[in-house]
Amino acid sequence: MTDEKPSEAEKPEDKKAEAAKPEAAKPEVAKADGAKPADAAKPADAAKPAAPAAAAAPKPAAKAPEPVIPATAGKFEQFLKEHGIPAQRLPLSLEVETIVLSGDVLQAALRLLRNSSEVKLDLLLTISGVDSNDTYDSVYHLWSYSNLDELVIKVLIKKSDVAEGDLPAVPSIANFWSAANWHERETYDLMGIRYANHPYLRRILNPWDWEGYPLRRDYKQLVDCLNDKNPHSMR
Amino acid sequence: MATEIQEIDLKTDEMIINMGPQHPATHGVLRLLLTLDGETVKHVEPVLGHLHRAQEWQGQNRTWFQYQALIDRVDYLSGMFTSWAMARSCEQIDGTVVPPRAEYLRVMVSEMNRITSHLLWLGTYLIDLGAMFGFPFYPFREREKLFDLFEEIAGQRMMFNYIRIGGVLRDPKPEWFDKLKRFLDEFPDRIDEYETIVTQNPIFLKRTKGVGILTQAVAKDYGVTGPCIRSSGIPLDLRRTKPYSVYPELKFDVITFDKEGDTWDRYMARILEMRQSIEIIRQCIDKLPSGDIMGKKQMAGMRIKAGEGFAAVESPRGILGCYVISGGGEKALRFRWRNPSFCNLSVLHELLKGCPLSDIMAIFGSIDVILPDVDR
Amino acid sequence: MSQGNMSTTAKPNNPVVPEELRESVTISSIDLMIDALGQVLSPVLSPIANLARSNSVWPLTFGTSCCAIEMMSVGMSAFDISRFGSEVFRATPRQADMIITAGTITRKMAPALITLYEQMPEPKYVIAMGACTVTGGMFNDSYSVVQGVDRIIPVDVYLPGCPPRPEGILDALLKLQQKIRTENYADRRKKLYAQTSVRPVDYDTGRPLADLIGVVAEDTKAALSSGQEALGDAAKGISPEAEEGKVVATKPVAPKVEVPKAEAAPAPKAEAAKPEVKKVENTKDEAAEKADDKSV
Numbered sequence: 001m002t003d004e005k006p007s008e009a010e011k012p013e014d015k016k017a018e019a020a021k022p023e024a025a026k027p028e029v030a031k032a033d034g035a036k037p038a039d040a041a042k043p044a045d046a047a048k049p050a051a052p053a054a055a056a057a058p059k060p061a062a063k064a065p066e067p068v069i070p071a072t073a074g075k076f077e078q079f080l081k082e083h084g085i086p087a088q089r090l091p092l093s094l095e096v097e098t099i100v101l102s103g104d105v106l107q108a109a110l111r112l113l114r115n116s117s118e119v120k121l122d123l124l125l126t127i128s129g130v131d132s133n134d135t136y137d138s139v140y141h142l143w144s145y146s147n148l149d150e151l152v153i154k155v156l157i158k159k160s161d162v163a164e165g166d167l168p169a170v171p172s173i174a175n176f177w178s179a180a181n182w183h184e185r186e187t188y189d190l191m192g193i194r195y196a197n198h199p200y201l202r203r204i205l206n207p208w209d210w211e212g213y214p215l216r217r218d219y220k221q222l223v224d225c226l227n228d229k230n231p232h233s234m235r
Numbered sequence: 236m237a238t239e240i241q242e243i244d245l246k247t248d249e250m251i252i253n254m255g256p257q258h259p260a261t262h263g264v265l266r267l268l269l270t271l272d273g274e275t276v277k278h279v280e281p282v283l284g285h286l287h288r289a290q291e292w293q294g295q296n297r298t299w300f301q302y303q304a305l306i307d308r309v310d311y312l313s314g315m316f317t318s319w320a321m322a323r324s325c326e327q328i329d330g331t332v333v334p335p336r337a338e339y340l341r342v343m344v345s346e347m348n349r350i351t352s353h354l355l356w357l358g359t360y361l362i363d364l365g366a367m368f369g370f371p372f373y374p375f376r377e378r379e380k381l382f383d384l385f386e387e388i389a390g391q392r393m394m395f396n397y398i399r400i401g402g403v404l405r406d407p408k409p410e411w412f413d414k415l416k417r418f419l420d421e422f423p424d425r426i427d428e429y430e431t432i433v434t435q436n437p438i439f440l441k442r443t444k445g446v447g448i449l450t451q452a453v454a455k456d457y458g459v460t461g462p463c464i465r466s467s468g469i470p471l472d473l474r475r476t477k478p479y480s481v482y483p484e485l486k487f488d489v490i491t492f493d494k495e496g497d498t499w500d501r502y503m504a505r506i507l508e509m510r511q512s513i514e515i516i517r518q519c520i521d522k523l524p525s526g527d528i529m530g531k532k533q534m535a536g537m538r539i540k541a542g543e544g545f546a547a548v549e550s551p552r553g554i555l556g557c558y559v560i561s562g563g564g565e566k567a568l569r570f571r572w573r574n575p576s577f578c579n580l581s582v583l584h585e586l587l588k589g590c591p592l593s594d595i596m597a598i599f600g601s602i603d604v605i606l607p608d609v610d611r
Numbered sequence: 612m613s614q615g616n617m618s619t620t621a622k623p624n625n626p627v628v629p630e631e632l633r634e635s636v637t638i639s640s641i642d643l644m645i646d647a648l649g650q651v652l653s654p655v656l657s658p659i660a661n662l663a664r665s666n667s668v669w670p671l672t673f674g675t676s677c678c679a680i681e682m683m684s685v686g687m688s689a690f691d692i693s694r695f696g697s698e699v700f701r702a703t704p705r706q707a708d709m710i711i712t713a714g715t716i717t718r719k720m721a722p723a724l725i726t727l728y729e730q731m732p733e734p735k736y737v738i739a740m741g742a743c744t745v746t747g748g749m750f751n752d753s754y755s756v757v758q759g760v761d762r763i764i765p766v767d768v769y770l771p772g773c774p775p776r777p778e779g780i781l782d783a784l785l786k787l788q789q790k791i792r793t794e795n796y797a798d799r800r801k802k803l804y805a806q807t808s809v810r811p812v813d814y815d816t817g818r819p820l821a822d823l824i825g826v827v828a829e830d831t832k833a834a835l836s837s838g839q840e841a842l843g844d845a846a847k848g849i850s851p852e853a854e855e856g857k858v859v860a861t862k863p864v865a866p867k868v869e870v871p872k873a874e875a876a877p878a879p880k881a882e883a884a885k886p887e888v889k890k891v892e893n894t895k896d897e898a899a900e901k902a903d904d905k906s907v
């Protein structure tokens with residue numbers, strides 16, 4: 001069993017690398033590939049902070065994908081930028097616009113997208129946690145009750161930024177959007193993303209004092225007499 | 236949530252009652268922690284996860300081909316829809332073109348599935364309201380007929396695994412359509428039969444009229460979808476508002492009510508939806524083109540291109556979405572379900588606040604929650 | 612002859628009590644009398660009682676997931692379980708004779724199932740319906756699923772299928788009826804004692820109590836060995852018990868209370884987790900001997 005584990009962990013990386021090749025312009029995946037060299041870390045850093053000084057940084061990054069993505073790019077990206085919220089569009093999406101926000105502007109951005117009369121993205125479909133190669137992503141799927149708009153928002157937290165024994169933190173939106181409440185609890189439960197200031201952040205699906213976050217890649221299952229013929233377990 | 240209770244100035248002693256997880260009317264294994272003030276519900280805290288079978292984890296650890304068979308269990312009353320949601324999101328990533336005949340067959344079987352789902356809801360809802368072992372015989376009679384039809388095309392009564400990535404599994408024989416037509420001819424009469432018993436039944440009216448009113452603001456806040464929100468006057472039906480598959484070619488209207496819906500409206504919405512489904516299936520039979528039924532080779536080592544996709548279908552309970560991240564390999568990197576029951580259930584504590592104890596089951600039943608769909 | 616004498620002396624003499632349970636089962640004189648009477652009357656009464664019982668097996672409405680829908684179908688007109696006398700689905704375990712465990716049992720649900728089983732009056736039967744409850748089925752390797760309901764309660768009839776067809780349920784019911792008809796009184800009594808083979812599961816963690824107690828024992832051991840002097844005399848008082856591993860299983864609360872004591876002397880949690888795996892294998896071996904839960 002133990003030999004299997006590393007090989008499984010390697011696979012996804014390979015796949016990601018393959019995925020990156022056809023669309024060489026992807027900034028995100030490119031980062032994932034060359035995360036170790038020091039130069040590659042710089043653009044990643046530049047994209048992250050929401051400080052006004054770095055507001056110019058997303059633009060050069062966003063230029064690169066333009067040849068790949070058709071001209072419709074960035075309706076919501078534009079909208080958010082007009083309101084002073086730095087947003088960066090990802091080229092990963094097929095049809096749906098996907099933007100990356102930094103955690104500290106998330107609440108403001110979602111408030112805006114939900115309530116402004118122009119966009120009205122007022123149906124929060126789901127919040128999913130994703131354990132990517134070197135980030136934990138909190139992914140928000142926004143639809144609208146009244147029009148056909150769709151938007152995917154990603155908040156990426158680099159694994160290297162998360163302190164040992166700590167959980168990646170994202171601000172909670174459950175305080176002003178009730179739909180997020182259970183989704184955030186679930187993501188906390190299964191993926192171990194801590195939603196700061198959540199009104200009631202407890203495990204929702206697993207028992208209350210479950211150990212570990214089952215959907216993370218490094219999760220090892222518990223073995224006891226209820227569950228002992230398990231190929232994925234710790235043995 | 237929990238803090239809200241403490242803010243209220245309480246005069247009487249509160250009583251905390253545990254309902255479930257084993258309770259005949261919780262449709263499985265939901266547990267409700269009720270805080271009661273006398274007969275009035277002060278607060279409800281649903282405790283989920285008694286049926287958490289790790290479906291998402293399974294999605295990451297099974298090959299695409301294997302997981303196709305598993306997802307019927309996500310929402311076992313409408314397995315066609317879960318299969319369809321997964322198939323659509325994978326096709327979206329993969330760029331698979333689904334043959335038109337397969338699309339029509341998909342619409343047909345899933346509308347049939349919608350009927351079976353609503354029929355079961357009808358039966359169990361009446362049990363919830365106290366019509367033990369009398370009424371439920373009627374809807375189950377028709378369900379069995381549909382199950383026989385499903386069995387002929389899929390080989391299973393409930394876990395169909397019929398809609399596959401790229402198409403559908405089998406082409407029905409011509410006799411199958413005759414049987415289906417015969418069923419469709421008699422089914423409207425059967426619905427009339429249910430309605431004669433239930434719709435204007437004074438006891439039923441008393442239990443449901445004006446009970447559990449779901450206002451639009453609350454519904455939107457909690458992301459409620461499906462018949463629940465349509466009966467509250469928001470015309471959100473993916474089949475019309477964001478049409479997918481061949482729904483644009485079919486004629487039907489979104490069923491909504493003008494006012495903000497109560498429990499009875501939610502009942503009525505489902506009855507009307509069953510009638511609507513009959514019409515949709517009829518149109519499909521008429522328009523069914525000939526041709527291929529599968530656009531992707533079904534084999535154990537099937538692969539999906541790298542990328543991510545989100546696709547949703549309108550299941551009997553609301554928007555059922557499937558968010559897939561594929562790395563181009565045999566397994567998915569991440570599989571995420573957007574389950575309508577999970578979101579609809581989260582509104583329960585708003586609906587139950589202040590209602591008498593006896594209404595809990597009437598309101599809870601009317602949301603139509605399926606527990607594996609909540610817990611996965 | 613006083614009662615106290617009787618209960619102490621009678622233990623080894625009673626043939627019905629299984630060897631491994633003699634320590635823990637207390638038998639009153641009334642029990643013994645009933646036993647004796649039962650043995651004598653068994654040839655006459657058993658066939659009559661069995662016939663009556665087998666034709667009126669009332670199931671509990673216990674359904675967790677998909678299989679429950681087929682269980683409902685079997686009650687409806689197309690399959691009509693009432694032909695075999697089992698149409699009375701009871702909502703309370705006190706009135707039921709049988710559980711059809713229809714649907715997956717997860718760690719979170721396991722304690723509730725055990726409680727239900729224990730609340731049912733004797734004689735009680737279990738049909739494990741569906742692949743999920745037979746072995747864990749399709750969710751066999753999930754982190755949250757109990758791999759077969761026979762790991763927590765004793766099962767009479769296994770009914771595979773996902774979900775089994777309603778005809779399959781009827782078949783299982785007929786098999787169970789056959790089993791009931793061939794039963795005799797003494798066997799039943801044995802089964803009653805074998806009830807202790809129920810493996811309790813903790814309500815909070817969803818883990819078997821035996822394992823948890825093992826963990827706590829390890830913790831105390833570690834704490835005692837590292838901080839004997841710091842803990843003082845009181846700790847020494849507990850030590851022999853903990854070292855022998857004779858923490859009594861019937862008191863699930865006790866080990867929980869002891870946890871803070873362990874933390875006084877820093878016994879890191881990572882350490883506690885490792886020995887736990889070994890512990891598990893121990894319990895599994897013992898499970899084969901049918902006397903697992905008491906002995907850890």
Ligand code: SF4
Pocket residue numbers: 308676677678679713714715740741742743744748749772773774775
């Ligand atoms: S055996 Fe199959 S049908 Fe039955 S509960 Fe398990 S998954 Fe559902």
